[in-house]
Amino acid sequence: MSCDDANTVPPSAWPSAINLHAQARTLELVWDGRHAVLSHRVLRRSCRCSVCENARRKTDDTLPVAADVALLTIEPLGSTALRLVFSDGHERGIYPWTYLKQMAFGPTTGEFSDSLTKGWRDE
Numbered sequence: 051m052s053c054d055d056a057n058t059v060p061p062s063a064w065p066s067a068i069n070l071h072a073q074a075r076t077l078e079l080v081w082d083g084r085h086a087v088l089s090h091r092v093l094r095r096s097c098r099c100s101v102c103e104n105a106r107r108k109t110d111d112t113l114p115v116a117a118d119v120a121l122l123t124i125e126p127l128g129s130t131a132l133r134l135v136f137s138d139g140h141e142r143g144i145y146p147w148t149y150l151k152q153m154a155f156g157p158t159t160g161e162f163s164d165s166l167t168k169g170w171r172d173e
């Protein structure tokens with residue numbers, strides 16, 4: 051994807067790099083030199099669309115997601131979010147930068163305790 055419009059948004063909003071690692075099944079985002087590495091499965095489980103929110107309500111907060119679910123497509127949504135398309139056919143998930151940052155860098159919550167991320171590192 052192109053980052054040509056990165057100059058039109060605040061530098062902290064748009065990641066300086068977005069890398070989809072198909073083999074490792076991770077999505078890597080870089081903000082200000084900080085690498086956020088999120089597993090596809092965690093991203094899928096963290097979907098906040100109405101369908102997933104409803105499913106979560108029925109299943110005690112844990113969305114049933116195949117272990118080998120993969121992120122297939124990343125689609126920028128305006129300048130503030132990504133729409134992610136997964137291998138299980140789910141394509142409704144909207145992931146704002148703030149949410150992705152919170153997932154990567156925020157305090158780990160019980161819901162995500164099993165490897166919310168594979169960690170991050172400073173450059």
Ligand SMILES: [Zn+2]
Pocket residue numbers: 097098099100101102103140142143
């Ligand atoms: Zn969803």
